[in-house]
Amino acid sequence: METMTKIFSSHSAIQVNSPLLIPRSSSSIEKQQSVSLIDSTGQVVQLPHNLTVPFARFIARNKQKEFKRFCFGHVYRKNLVGGQPRQLMEADFDIVHPKKSLAIDAEIILVTHQVLSHFDLKNHEIILHSVLKKCMIDDSRIMSFLSQLSFNSWDKLKRNIVLNLNIPSKSLEMLESALNLKSCPTKISERLTAFGIIEKDVFADLEELVSYLQSMGLVDNIVFDPLLVLSNSYYHDFYFHFIVNNKKKDLLALGGRYDDLVKSFCHPTEINKQPKAIGVVFSIPKIVNYLGAGNERLPLPFDVLVHPLGRCSLNERLVVTTELWKAGIRTEFTQEQSLNVDLEEFYNQCKAHGIKFVVLVKEKAFKTQQSVIKIRNVEKKSEMEINREELVDTLKSLLQGKEIGARKIINNSAVEPTLEARNINVHIVNTQQKMKFHKKNFIIEKANQKLTSLISSVADASVVTEVVAVDLSRFVISNLINHEFKEEEVKKSMGF
Structure with a gap:
C-alpha cells in the first residue's frame, strides 16, 4: 500500500x-x-x-x-x-x-x-x-x-x-x-x-x-x-x-x-x-x-528477529526486542518457544522472507549488561557473540553494512578467536542419516571446547585446519591407539 x-x-x-x-x-x-x-x-x-x-x-x-x-x-x-x-x-x-x-x-x-x-x-x-x-x-x-x-x-x-x-x-x-x-x-x-x-x-x-x-x-x-x-x-x-x-x-x-x-x-x-x-x-x-506464488517470497517489514536459544522465556525476548524498538531498529520476536526446531530450516525460512539478522537470546540474557547474546547473519551464515550492552550499536553497524570483524566480543576485549575466525572448518561424517542442525552445531561446539589447546598452538590464523569429528566406538578407538601406522604403509594400503 x-x-x-x-x-x-x-x-x-x-x-x-x-x-x-x-x-x-x-x-x-x-x-x-x-x-x-x-x-x-x-x-x-x-x-x-x-x-x-x-x-x-x-x-x-x-x-x-x-x-x-x-x-x-x-x-x-x-x-x-x-x-x-x-x-x-x-x-x-x-x-x-x-x-x-x-x-x-x-x-x-x-x-x-x-x-x-x-x-x-x-x-x-x-x-x-x-x-x-x-x-x-x-x-x-x-x-x-x-x-x-x-x-x-x-x-x-x-x-x-x-x-x-x-x-x-x-x-x-x-x-x-x-x-x-x-x-x-x-x-x-x-x-x-x-x-x-x-x-x-x-x-x-x-x-x-x-x-x-x-x-x-x-x-x-x-x-x-x-x-x-x-x-x-x-x-x-x-x-x-x-x-x-x-x-x-x-x-x-x-x-x-x-x-x-x-x-x-x-x-x-x-x-x-x-x-x-x-x-x-x-x-x-x-x-x-x-x-508470493513464486520462489521469491514477500519480504517481511522488519530486519531483525529475536529468537530464543534454549529455554529462554518470552519476557527475556520482550526485554531485548523493546530495547531494539526504542533504538529504531525494525524488529520482531518469535512468540512460540520450540526446543526441537531445525535451526538450518529456520534460517532458510528467515532468508526467504528477507530477515537479515537473528538475535539468539539465551536464558537470563537480560539480567546484566554483561550477559552474552549471539547474532546470526542470515545471509553470510555466520555468528558472533557480544555483550548485551553492545547489541544496539552492533546491529546498527551491521544494518549499515559496516564490518564488525570476525571476533568474539566479550567485556569489550578480544578473546581467543572462534573456529570460524581461525578459518578452521569442522566436517561431520554421518553416512547413515541426515543429522539435524542443532545436533550438528552441538558437536561442533564441543569439538571447539576440546580443541582449545590445538587452536592456540596454531601460530598463523590464516592457515586452514580441517578437523573431522567421527562417532567411533571405544573398541575402535583403543585399536587405533594401540597401532602406530607409518605414512608409507597408509598410502600403500590405500593404493597410492
Whole structure:
C-alpha cells in the first residue's frame, strides 16, 4: 500500500474514502451479489460490492467537478454458507474531470502500468460493436461469452456458443478470424481497416490516445484487443484490464470510464452538467498472492528477529526486542518457544522472507549488561557473540553494512578467536542419516571446547585446519591407539 500511495500521490491524487453504506442498488446483478442490511428506519442499504459505485454516487451529489482521488477499502461478498460476509481488500484510483479527455485516459493507463509494471490494455467499445456487426452477430447475446475469452481457450468458448446460441457457422468463422486483430496500438488501425471496419471518429481517438501513450513511453507495454468484454457492467466506451498469464488467469486490475454510472445517481436536471469519470481498481489480495506464488517470497517489514536459544522465556525476548524498538531498529520476536526446531530450516525460512539478522537470546540474557547474546547473519551464515550492552550499536553497524570483524566480543576485549575466525572448518561424517542442525552445531561446539589447546598452538590464523569429528566406538578407538601406522604403509594400503 505504501508503494501504491506514493504512485497515486505523485499524480496529485488525494485520499477520499468511499461511503460504507449506500441505498440498495437497482441493478439486478448487484442485488444478487451484494450484502444488504436494514437500518433503524427500515430502509434497505448495502455494503459496498466495489468502491466505484459509492464513489460515483458521491460524485453525482458533490459540487467538486475536477479532482483525483485514491482509496483503500474493504468490499463485501455474500457468504454462500451463511454467517459473516466475506471481506476483500481493494484499491481504487479515479480521475474526475469536466470533459472527456484521452490524455486522462492515458494517465489512468500510466498509473496502472506504474503499479503493476507490466499490463495489458484492451478495448474500445465502439470497435467491438463494429466487429460483431461485421460478423452479423447480435452483440447482446454473445457479450457474456466474450467476457470469458481472456480466461478460456477459443475452442472451449466456441463449443459453448454453438450449444447455447443459434449463430451461423459463417459468423463464427469471421469471429474467429477477428481474434487475430489483437495488436499493438500503432498497428491496430491498419488491421481493423483490412478487416473491413471503418470508424473514422474511433480511429481519430485511437491515434490521439496512441500519441499520448508514446509520450509516456507506454506503447510497447500495451496490447489492443477489439474483442475484450468486461464482466463489470459499469465501464463503457473505454476499458482495460491486467491478467497474469498463469493457469488461473488471475485478474489483478481492471478499469475504464463510468460516466453513465455517475449519471444514474444525479438529479434529472443535472444530467448534462455531470463530470466525466474514469478509474482503475486493483485487487490487493490477488496481487499479494501472485507476488508470493513464486520462489521469491514477500519480504517481511522488519530486519531483525529475536529468537530464543534454549529455554529462554518470552519476557527475556520482550526485554531485548523493546530495547531494539526504542533504538529504531525494525524488529520482531518469535512468540512460540520450540526446543526441537531445525535451526538450518529456520534460517532458510528467515532468508526467504528477507530477515537479515537473528538475535539468539539465551536464558537470563537480560539480567546484566554483561550477559552474552549471539547474532546470526542470515545471509553470510555466520555468528558472533557480544555483550548485551553492545547489541544496539552492533546491529546498527551491521544494518549499515559496516564490518564488525570476525571476533568474539566479550567485556569489550578480544578473546581467543572462534573456529570460524581461525578459518578452521569442522566436517561431520554421518553416512547413515541426515543429522539435524542443532545436533550438528552441538558437536561442533564441543569439538571447539576440546580443541582449545590445538587452536592456540596454531601460530598463523590464516592457515586452514580441517578437523573431522567421527562417532567411533571405544573398541575402535583403543585399536587405533594401540597401532602406530607409518605414512608409507597408509598410502600403500590405500593404493597410492
